[in-house]
Amino acid sequence: MKAFLRSGTLWTQIEYVIETPMFVDSQLTSMVQMADLCAYALRRYLENNETELFDLIFQKADRMGDATVGVRQFTSPGCSCKICVSHTAAS
Numbered sequence: 001m002k003a004f005l006r007s008g009t010l011w012t013q014i015e016y017v018i019e020t021p022m023f024v025d026s027q028l029t030s031m032v033q034m035a036d037l038c039a040y041a042l043r044r045y046l047e048n049n050e051t052e053l054f055d056l057i058f059q060k061a062d063r064m065g066d067a068t069v070g071v072r073q074f075t076s077p078g079c080s081c082k083i084c085v086s087h088t089a090a091s
């Protein structure tokens, strides 16, 4: 985490993460609840093709040009989901 805070990631600097990663009950921190909500929306989209929550979350994902880099799905090439299509948009 120190390396990410010092040098950022391949796509962006990390300016707002100040905690050391740790396991915590999501009822105790609002940011963990936000992460849980994002994970829930992504899972519901990928497993059930439900887009209502996903579209709200996905539009906030980090982008580099036209490519979405803040959300990735590691699956077989040629996947036509919104995540994969958007990630390869600028390739």
Ligand SMILES: [Zn+2]
Pocket: 073, 075, 079, 080, 081, 082, 083, 084, 085
């Ligand atoms: Zn995909």
